[in-house]
Amino acid sequence: MSIQRIEVGPRMSQAVVCGGLVYTAGVVALRAPGAPVAEQTTDILGRIDELLAATGTDKTKLLTATIWLADIAGFAEMNGVWDAWVAPGNTPVRACVETRLAAPQFTVEIQVTAAL
Incomplete structure (x- = not known):
């Protein structure tokens, strides 16, 4: 079984393809750190689109x-962006929790798995 790694770094790959599935790393808003939840979510989902493509x-x-989410108070704000982005009729199973993220400028992190 072949394994394809995308954007391989010293610590992790940004995506891995194996067995007909794509796994992304947790994606944070590198283009919009410190921005409001909606802007970070938009940045993250754009990045996920790039990785999937x-x-x-x-x-x-x-x-x-x-x-x-660094603060669950941002749940509705994140969902507003998520709901506009996700493909109607093709919504994945999803979990969303509040936790401390790797750095204080990040308020959202998203990881996905997709079929090829």
């Missing part, structure tokens, strides 16, 4: 999503 798939094939 690089592996030959897209958001219509999402299977799972895990979302971490």
Whole structure:
């Protein structure tokens, strides 16, 4: 079984393709750190679109999503962006929890798994 790694770094790859599935790393808003939740979510989902395209798939094939919020008070704000982005009729299973993220400028982190 082949394994394809996308944007390989010394600590982790940004995406891995194996067995007909694409797994992304947790994605944070590198283009909008410190911005409001909605702006960070928009940045993250754009990045996820890029990673999925690089592996030959897209958001219509999402299977799972895990979302971490630094403050659950941002849940509705994040959902407003998520709901506009996700493909109607192709919504993945999803979990969303509040947790402390790796750095204080990040308020949202999202990881997805998709089919090819």
